[in-house]
Amino acid sequence: MSTLLDGITATSVPTGRLSMNVLSVRESGEPVLFVHGNVSSSLFWQPTMLALASSYRPLAVDLRGFGDTEPLPVDATRGVRDYSDDVASLLDALSLGPVHLVGWSMGGGVVLQLLRDHPSVARTVTLVAPVSPYGYGGTVGEDGTLIDPAGACSGGGGGNPDFVAALAAGDRTADSPLSPRSVLRTFYVKPPFVPEHEDIYVESMLSTRIGDDHYPGDSRQSPVWPGLAAGDRGVLNTMSPNHFRLDDLHEIAPKPPIRWIRGDADQIVSDASMFDLANLGALGAVPGWPGAETHPPQPMLAQTRAALDRYAAAGGTYDEVVIEDTGHTPHIEKPAEFATALREILAKG
Numbered sequence: 286m287s288t289l290l291d292g293i294t295a296t297s298v299p300t301g302r303l304s305m306n307v308l309s310v311r312e313s314g315e316p317v318l319f320v321h322g323n324v325s326s327s328l329f330w331q332p333t334m335l336a337l338a339s340s341y342r343p344l345a346v347d348l349r350g351f352g353d354t355e356p357l358p359v360d361a362t363r364g365v366r367d368y369s370d371d372v373a374s375l376l377d378a379l380s381l382g383p384v385h386l387v388g389w390s391m392g393g394g395v396v397l398q399l400l401r402d403h404p405s406v407a408r409t410v411t412l413v414a415p416v417s418p419y420g421y422g423g424t425v426g427e428d429g430t431l432i433d434p435a436g437a438c439s440g441g442g443g444g445n446p447d448f449v450a451a452l453a454a455g456d457r458t459a460d461s462p463l464s465p466r467s468v469l470r471t472f473y474v475k476p477p478f479v480p481e482h483e484d485i486y487v488e489s490m491l492s493t494r495i496g497d498d499h500y501p502g503d504s505r506q507s508p509v510w511p512g513l514a515a516g517d518r519g520v521l522n523t524m525s526p527n528h529f530r531l532d533d534l535h536e537i538a539p540k541p542p543i544r545w546i547r548g549d550a551d552q553i554v555s556d557a558s559m560f561d562l563a564n565l566g567a568l569g570a571v572p573g574w575p576g577a578e579t580h581p582p583q584p585m586l587a588q589t590r591a592a593l594d595r596y597a598a599a600g601g602t603y604d605e606v607v608i609e610d611t612g613h614t615p616h617i618e619k620p621a622e623f624a625t626a627l628r629e630i631l632a633k634g
Contacts, residue, residue, distance in 0.1 A: 422563070
């Protein structure tokens with residue numbers, strides 16, 4: 286099957302770091318660069334790109350280890366900087382001036398890291414259901430205090446082995462609750478919604494490279510519950526809070542306007558995430574949970590809001606758009622509402 290919608294083209298772009306697969310629609314207009322999330326690829330952005338193409342120049346990139354970009358290993362000790370530095374090198378290779386940046390889920394963290402390291406590259410920033418500025422798992426409180434300095438309760442050990450096996454096997458069915466298609470229907474979107482281009486999104490998920498250098502990454506044993514801590518390689522470890530922290534985002538200059546768009550029924554990035562080991566422990570799904578005093582569910586939304594409040598207090602601007610009856614993919618589930626919200630922030634750049 287073709288995974289490209291009519292009007293979308295794919296190009297391999299050599300950069301100073303690696304060759305990156307880039308989707309595009311046209312060659313003129315203000316560039317808008319879309320960055321996908323974990324266990325996905327640029328293919329998830331196609332409907333949004335087509336909706337935007339009459340006014341802008343939309344481009345979507347595959348991060349290393351996803352889609353058709355060169356699958357170089359991921360050094361998680363740098364947080365998400367392998368990804369954000371790759372994107373910076375792509376902007377150089379394409380000779381793009383300041384661009385509008387749009388990042389979904391893990392891609393939101395990649396965009397924030399790019400903004401932190403190269404603030405002048407951004408006209409505007411749109412965060413779509415972004416990972417917390419303090420990573421995924423292993424922190425408490427709005428300030429992202431670490432549960433454990435080694436990153437216990439986060440990282441590669443948190444990947445469900447049955448889901449990893451289904452990805453590795455190329456499972457396209459909905460026979461198992463942990464097949465990619467079932468996970469898409471249950472967690473990426475709010476049930477019972479079924480995306481129009483579901484088969485393409487499943488192929489996108491299956492493009493994820495599997496292993497210690499990619500998904501889910503390696504892990505270490507830990508004396509701290511749940512017995513595993515972050516490793517140094519692969520995707521999930523890039524978002525471990527001992528590797529990824531954006532405490533100083535409010536210090537950058539210049540400060541482009543930021544819009545945070547999320548669904549009100551997101552089960553992946555929320556203050557009660559179904560993928561947060563501490564929350565799963567509280568629900569009894571992971572045994573031995575030591576309790577909320579030391580291991581409360583990570584307040585992902587509260588952490589993002591606190592970081593953006595600091596950004597605004599330091600002279601930046603942001604707003605938060607919550608789309609009702611929507612899960613982790615507002616751009617897929619509510620495309621018209623999402624496109625309106627996106628156009629409004631793009632107009633500010």
